Amino acid sequence: MNYFVGIDVSKDTFNIAVLHQQSFILSKHLPMSQEGFSQLLSILKQYPKPIVVMESTGRFFLPLYHFLLANDIQAFVINPKILHRFFQFLSANNPSKSDTKDAKILALFAHSNPQFLNPLPPDHHLRNLSRLIQKLKKE
Secondary structure (H helix, E strand, O other): OOEEEEEEEOOOEEEEEEEEOOEEEEEEEEEOOHHHHHHHHHHHOOOOOOEEEEEOOOOOOHHHHHHHHHOOOEEEEEOHHHHHHHHHHHOOOOOOOOHHHHHHHHHHHHHHOHHHOOOOOOOHHHHHHHHHHHHHHHO
C-alpha cells in the first residue's frame, strides 16, 4: 500500500499529513527552512516510496519541491483549481479551512485521483520566473 503525503505550503511554514490505508497516521507543522526540509526528509524516509503532493502556490512551493526531487522523493504539484473543486466536494457540510485540513485534503486527492499526478515539465521554473517578472512590472 502507498503512503500519500499532502503538503500545504505557505510563505514561512508548511503542514504535512500522511495517509496510509484510508487513515491519517501523521500530521505535522514545520518551518519553511533547511531545518524543516531536513525534518521532512527524516519523516519521509520512514515510509517506503511515499507519494508527495502539494498545491502550486505561486513561488513558495518551488524550494521544497526541488529539495524533494533532489533527494529522490516522488513529488507532484496539483493545479489549485482542480484541488479547489475537490475541496468543495469533500467539505460541502464543513467548508472551514485550515492548513492541517488542506494538507489532509491534498493527501486524499492524491489517493483518489492518481490520474492527476503528473510531474512538472522541466521548464516550469522558467514559467514561474516569467510570471514573477510580469507581476513586478505591473507593480
